[in-house]
Amino acid sequence: MNRKTFLQQLGLVTAGTALTPALFNWIKQNGPFYPIRNNVGYFTGRGGTIGWHITNESVAVIDSQFQNSAEDFMAGIFDFGPGGPARYLFNTHHHGDHVSGNGVFRSGNFEIIAHQNVPELQRESAGSNSESVVAANRVFDDEITVESGSEIITAKYYGRAHTRGDSVIWFENANIAHMGDLVFNRWYPFIDTNGGALIENWISMLEIVANEATADTRFIFGHGNRDFGVTGSSDDLLYMRDYLSKLMEHTQAGIQAGQSPEEISAIEQFEEFPDHQSAGARLSLQSNIEAAYAELTS
Numbered sequence: 001m002n003r004k005t006f007l008q009q010l011g012l013v014t015a016g017t018a019l020t021p022a023l024f025n026w027i028k029q030n031g032p033f034y035p036i037r038n039n040v041g042y043f044t045g046r047g048g049t050i051g052w053h054i055t056n057e058s059v060a061v062i063d064s065q066f067q068n069s070a071e072d073f074m075a076g077i078f079d080f081g082p083g084g085p086a087r088y089l090f091n092t093h094h095h096g097d098h099v100s101g102n103g104v105f106r107s108g109n110f111e112i113i114a115h116q117n118v119p120e121l122q123r124e125s126a127g128s129n130s131e132s133v134v135a136a137n138r139v140f141d142d143e144i145t146v147e148s149g150s151e152i153i154t155a156k157y158y159g160r161a162h163t164r165g166d167s168v169i170w171f172e173n174a175n176i177a178h179m180g181d182l183v184f185n186r187w188y189p190f191i192d193t194n195g196g197a198l199i200e201n202w203i204s205m206l207e208i209v210a211n212e213a214t215a216d217t218r219f220i221f222g223h224g225n226r227d228f229g230v231t232g233s234s235d236d237l238l239y240m241r242d243y244l245s246k247l248m249e250h251t252q253a254g255i256q257a258g259q260s261p262e263e264i265s266a267i268e269q270f271e272e273f274p275d276h277q278s279a280g281a282r283l284s285l286q287s288n289i290e291a292a293y294a295e296l297t298s
Contacts, residue, residue: 033076036218038151038174041080042230045069047097048222049230051178052077053171055149058086061105062169062178062220063098070101074108088113088146090155091136092180092222093166094121094195102134112136113144115157117165121195158205162189164196168209177213178220182206183240185224185232186275188283191291199244199295206241210234225277243273251292265289 035041043050051062091114119135254264
């Protein structure tokens with residue numbers, strides 16, 4: 001983290017807040033725990049960003065990353081509060097970098113909550129190792145709400161998007177929402193066609209969530225490039241919506257022109273989205289075009 005970003009983070013954390021020992025410890029170490037407000041924050045670690053809320057009565061966690069980073073998280077989160085007996089882990093979706101630490105939380109007496117499609121998708125992804133999967137023991141269809149101390153946390157399903165099991169986790173009083181992998185902030189996203197992705201609905205749901213937010217809503221994203229980070233506003237959701245819309249428009253124009261998938265993919269970058277970065281072949285403009293082509297020609 002550069003000095004400018006650190007000072008911005010420090011301003012967010014300390015605005016109107018006394019420097020408690022836990023906050024002082026965070027400032028001294030400069031991560032990977034980043035408080036935002038109202039006892040809600042995020043943890044970077046390794047994999048999809050973890051969200052958290054902790055009080056004297058409870059602790060709620062969003063996503064579990066991998067076993068080693070989940071252990072690192074558990075070793076540090078209780079510096080921010082005792083946590084109490086009520087413990088919840090939400091899985092935003094089934095991908096390994098978001099659920100592979102589930103066993104660590106299950107051992108810590110966390111109830112695991114996810115959309116009803118997530119356990120099935122976990123087992124499908126695990127294949128012959130499906131018996132080792134640690135999946136949610138509480139599932140929901142449209143939405144579910146729990147109380148974490150004075151915070152009200154609601155997980156909502158908006159239909160197929162990045163997968164067929166994504167949910168957005170809303171912290172009502174803190175006015176913070178964890179988007180999971182529904183937002184890759186200026187990264188080319190992974191569009192999981194095998195997991196039920198549907199780009200057209202992904203576009204719509206980002207607009208719906210942005211409209212449900214207020215100007216003060218803070219969003220936590222599953223992934224983001226280093227220049228833009230893993231938090232932002234509804235403007236970042238609409239930017240992601242616009243990128244996916246451009247992806248579909250570009251691919252549809254190529255199909256109508258009789259181009260092959262290879263010809264449609266022969267583009268390095270959309271000029272309207274110069275900040276997008278690739279994180280490998282699976283997270284690239286070319287793989288995104290392949291997914292859009294499959295959806296538009298299915």
